[in-house]
Amino acid sequence: MTTSLQAGPAVTAGPAPTSRRPRTTGTGRKWLEIGLFAGPALIVFIMFVIVPVALAAVYSLYNWNALGPLERFIGIDNYVRALSDPLFLRAIGNNFTILIASILIQGPLAISIALLLNRKLPGRAVIRALIFVPYVLAEVIAGLSWKLLLSPRGGVNALLEAMGLGDLTQPWLANPDIALWVMFSILTWKYLGFAILLMLAGLQGVPEELHEAAAIDGANWWQIQTRITLPLLGPTIRIWVFLSMIGSLQLFDMVWVTTKGGPVGATNTMAVYMIQYGQGQYGYGSAIAVILFVISLAVALVYQRFAMRRDLAGSMTTGVR
Amino acid sequence: MMNRRAPSRWAALAVASLTVGALAACAPTDDSASEGDVTIRWWHNATSDPLQGLWADVAAEFEAANPGVTVEVTGYQNEDLQRTLIPNALQSGDAPDIFQVWPGGEVRAQAEAGYLKDLSAVAADLIAEYGGSVKPWEVDGVQYAMPFSFGITGIWYNTELFEQAGISSPPSTLDELEDAAAALKAIGVAPIAVGAGDLWPAGHWWYQFALNACSTSVLQQAIPARDFDDPCWIQAGENLEAFLETEPFNDGFLATPAQTGADSSAGLVANGNAAMEFMGPWNSGVIGSLTADAEVPPWLGWFPFPSVPGGAGDPTVTMGGGDGFGVSANAPDIAVELLKYIHSAEVQQRFAATGAGIAAHPAAADSLEDENLRQIADGLAGSSFVQLWLDSALGPEFGNPLNQAIVNIFGGVGTPEDVVKALKDTAAAL
Numbered sequence: 001m002t003t004s005l006q007a008g009p010a011v012t013a014g015p016a017p018t019s020r021r022p023r024t025t026g027t028g029r030k031w032l033e034i035g036l037f038a039g040p041a042l043i044v045f046i047m048f049v050i051v052p053v054a055l056a057a058v059y060s061l062y063n064w065n066a067l068g069p070l071e072r073f074i075g076i077d078n079y080v081r082a083l084s085d086p087l088f089l090r091a092i093g094n095n096f097t098i099l100i101a102s103i104l105i106q107g108p109l110a111i112s113i114a115l116l117l118n119r120k121l122p123g124r125a126v127i128r129a130l131i132f133v134p135y136v137l138a139e140v141i142a143g144l145s146w147k148l149l150l151s152p153r154g155g156v157n158a159l160l161e162a163m164g165l166g167d168l169t170q171p172w173l174a175n176p177d178i179a180l181w182v183m184f185s186i187l188t189w190k191y192l193g194f195a196i197l198l199m200l201a202g203l204q205g206v207p208e209e210l211h212e213a214a215a216i217d218g219a220n221w222w223q224i225q226t227r228i229t230l231p232l233l234g235p236t237i238r239i240w241v242f243l244s245m246i247g248s249l250q251l252f253d254m255v256w257v258t259t260k261g262g263p264v265g266a267t268n269t270m271a272v273y274m275i276q277y278g279q280g281q282y283g284y285g286s287a288i289a290v291i292l293f294v295i296s297l298a299v300a301l302v303y304q305r306f307a308m309r310r311d312l313a314g315s316m317t318t319g320v321r
Numbered sequence: 322m323m324n325r326r327a328p329s330r331w332a333a334l335a336v337a338s339l340t341v342g343a344l345a346a347c348a349p350t351d352d353s354a355s356e357g358d359v360t361i362r363w364w365h366n367a368t369s370d371p372l373q374g375l376w377a378d379v380a381a382e383f384e385a386a387n388p389g390v391t392v393e394v395t396g397y398q399n400e401d402l403q404r405t406l407i408p409n410a411l412q413s414g415d416a417p418d419i420f421q422v423w424p425g426g427e428v429r430a431q432a433e434a435g436y437l438k439d440l441s442a443v444a445a446d447l448i449a450e451y452g453g454s455v456k457p458w459e460v461d462g463v464q465y466a467m468p469f470s471f472g473i474t475g476i477w478y479n480t481e482l483f484e485q486a487g488i489s490s491p492p493s494t495l496d497e498l499e500d501a502a503a504a505l506k507a508i509g510v511a512p513i514a515v516g517a518g519d520l521w522p523a524g525h526w527w528y529q530f531a532l533n534a535c536s537t538s539v540l541q542q543a544i545p546a547r548d549f550d551d552p553c554w555i556q557a558g559e560n561l562e563a564f565l566e567t568e569p570f571n572d573g574f575l576a577t578p579a580q581t582g583a584d585s586s587a588g589l590v591a592n593g594n595a596a597m598e599f600m601g602p603w604n605s606g607v608i609g610s611l612t613a614d615a616e617v618p619p620w621l622g623w624f625p626f627p628s629v630p631g632g633a634g635d636p637t638v639t640m641g642g643g644d645g646f647g648v649s650a651n652a653p654d655i656a657v658e659l660l661k662y663i664h665s666a667e668v669q670q671r672f673a674a675t676g677a678g679i680a681a682h683p684a685a686a687d688s689l690e691d692e693n694l695r696q697i698a699d700g701l702a703g704s705s706f707v708q709l710w711l712d713s714a715l716g717p718e719f720g721n722p723l724n725q726a727i728v729n730i731f732g733g734v735g736t737p738e739d740v741v742k743a744l745k746d747t748a749a750a751l
Contacts, residue, residue, distance in 0.1 A: 174576035260518060262518050262575055276725075
């Protein structure tokens, strides 16, 4: 109490707003505060986000090998070339396949496991830690490990042989028919822990009293989960879907480490294509970057507009006080 | 009045002293090497011994012979260096003074952008000593870089596995190669390893078939002109398709990397799981680094690519290339002196003796101790013309579209026509 009483006058001391020019001084001070706190971040943001994005858009209109001057303007030729290259179209298709599969497979899986782990189980902490381990592993380490395990002479095939399932052995990452789904399995292994962690955090926010009240009213476990827990978990699920969508569209490192987009483009993604085909052709690479940016932005905006409207009401448009 | 004039007097004095200082700095010196402190930055592609150690020694020797000169020498991974670090450094205006330059399209792109010093006059004696091997680093008659290593591609093989499979001598025709592959399969060994996961090793197979299918004049005219209308380019793909039908390659070759790890194509050869690999002259070092004791195995042999019947290609034309060093356009003159030292007969002989590659200087040929490298050097000497690897010769824009189209043939989803289309489309987009 004493402290707060002493702090009171200290705040209003000094050149306090006077009754003659209350508005101007108040506004000025507000802008000074905004400038002071947001200014440095804004400058960094403009320099390292806005300017590169704008520059990529400019480069994408040129035929440029990054060595000479930027002078061969070719309009939208790079975009036409990208969108008429079957390999790039396949890469876009792969991105969306992974996006949809993530939501339809990883999401329900993560929710189910989170619901199980939210109950009182022996060894729950250990199981939670184990599920989260892959997410903590560095992407390159995880990718290289899987690449070794899944190679024709690798651990997975050796295990199948040892179990008498020699007929199932495969060059897992070299078979174009299954490579994308093998890649999806690796991604699920890697990112499921993060999804479960988010869901578990969301479940902490579901009041226990509601469960108890429902149980008293005679609801069974399944009814409680579907009628109470899942609806209340909605905001968490929607945020996870959003993160998963952006991650799927920008997927690069795991694919680069394990397959570099192969075999014959089966696991290619837009970002991998950009690196491979942008080498020596920075104008073309920039066009790919812009397409990737526009697709990601469009998906994000549409999703926010329709799915996350309630979650974000006010926070994105009018600012948080 | 005095007070008002004082600032202009001070200004005049300052200008005068600056002028004197500037003139003093411009004054001619007798020995630029020992005048003032100079730092030369040198980037190369050796990330392990013996070459990394050799270049460090060379830098230290040059520093000792030239007081006041500091040489900062750094080795980077080959592709990172060439594809990312050097272009970025050149573009940012902070280029290293001496750096690796690939021949063909790469040196042309850098030279045309004005980043490389013209060595024709300042290193004329050295260029004369080297002879023909400097040609791939020449652009429109001007020498922009000097090769330190140069060699041809061939087939590296396991002599012990050949013996076990009852193959008495290395195949000299494509039919014999196919027979050898069948014999090796019979003893449970993958006949040929190829790292198609990295694209370019598969590309090399198509390049070689193109060399066999196309006449020398087509190679020498079509590649600089980027004109791929001759039917021999399609025939190259058809020959490759026919060869692929015999299934000579390791399991899962579409995802096999070339040089990293036990499951790479070089690793399969190093561990005795595959018998052959079609690869450049650096491969003994790569295979050596992947064996259990990190030594080049005594059973490693080399033979030139077998002849392919029916093509217009000259059998004495070989495929190869090398690494060179160029000097940045803005580098101090002393950097040219270091370049000359690196490429001197004495340093080149020491390079040859390490076994890390084939030195480009003719005087270093006798210093090669490794038997396989000697064979490659002999093959090089017997070549009527060395065609650069086509992705190098055509330039950086062609690498991925060309190699991907070739890998599509390997994967059974592309045609010989698709490869030519990729070449034409890329040429049209330039």
